[in-house]
Amino acid sequence: MSSLPERLVLVGPMGAGKSTIGRLLARELGYDFVDTDRLIEERCGANIPWIFDVEGEAGFRARETAMLEEMAGRSRLVLATGGGAVLNPDNRPLMRQGAWVIYLKTSVDQQYARTRRDRNRPLLQKDNPRAILETLFRERDPVYDEVSDMTVLTDHRSPRSVVRELRDAL
Numbered sequence: 132m133s134s135l136p137e138r139l140v141l142v143g144p145m146g147a148g149k150s151t152i153g154r155l156l157a158r159e160l161g162y163d164f165v166d167t168d169r170l171i172e173e174r175c176g177a178n179i180p181w182i183f184d185v186e187g188e189a190g191f192r193a194r195e196t197a198m199l200e201e202m203a204g205r206s207r208l209v210l211a212t213g214g215g216a217v218l219n220p221d222n223r224p225l226m227r228q229g230a231w232v233i234y235l236k237t238s239v240d241q242q243y244a245r246t247r248r249d250r251n252r253p254l255l256q257k258d259n260p261r262a263i264l265e266t267l268f269r270e271r272d273p274v275y276d277e278v279s280d281m282t283v284l285t286d287h288r289s290p291r292s293v294v295r296e297l298r299d300a301l
């Protein structure tokens with residue numbers, strides 16, 4: 132790519148490595164880094180499980196859309212989005228506007244291995260988190276594909292090697 136896009140937006144499932152890779156990529160490019168989930172928690176003064184409990188998933192999704200609206204105006208930014216941010220069709224143009232959207236694609240096995248001890252993801256705090264990840268992946272993989280400009284596989288790779296591949300592609 133001849134000139135860097137103003138914003139790089141990372142999409143993909145829980146456990147794809149969006150936050151780790153996004154932070155490294157931003158450092159590499161000298162861009163700011165924002166993780167929408169962390170910003171929502173900061174603004175709300177509460178963690179995601181609390182938001183889901185008190186406001187429901189709908190409340191969380193409304194906050195997520197508000198964050199994407201705010202971030203659509205920023206430049207020199209790497210943005211890590213939550214795994215479900217692509218679900219609302221209104222969010223997709225906000226993510227794509229002036230940006231290069233990167234899908235960090237990861238197998239369900241790896242998603243599970245990377246999230247199984249995590250307690251901050253309310254959608255997975257149920258009996259069979261692996262089956263949930265499978266269902267979500269089946270539903271969302273085509274949407275990640277559609278919304279993104281580029282796909283990078285993150286299975287069994289270090290974040291640094293993914294960042295190197297992205298850096299070379301940009």
Ligand code: S3P
Nearest residue numbers: 144145146168213214215252253
């Ligand atoms: C969600 C993914 C989470 C977070 C919320 C819902 C989802 O983000 O936004 O728990 O619907 O897949 P990560 O993908 O960063 O884990």
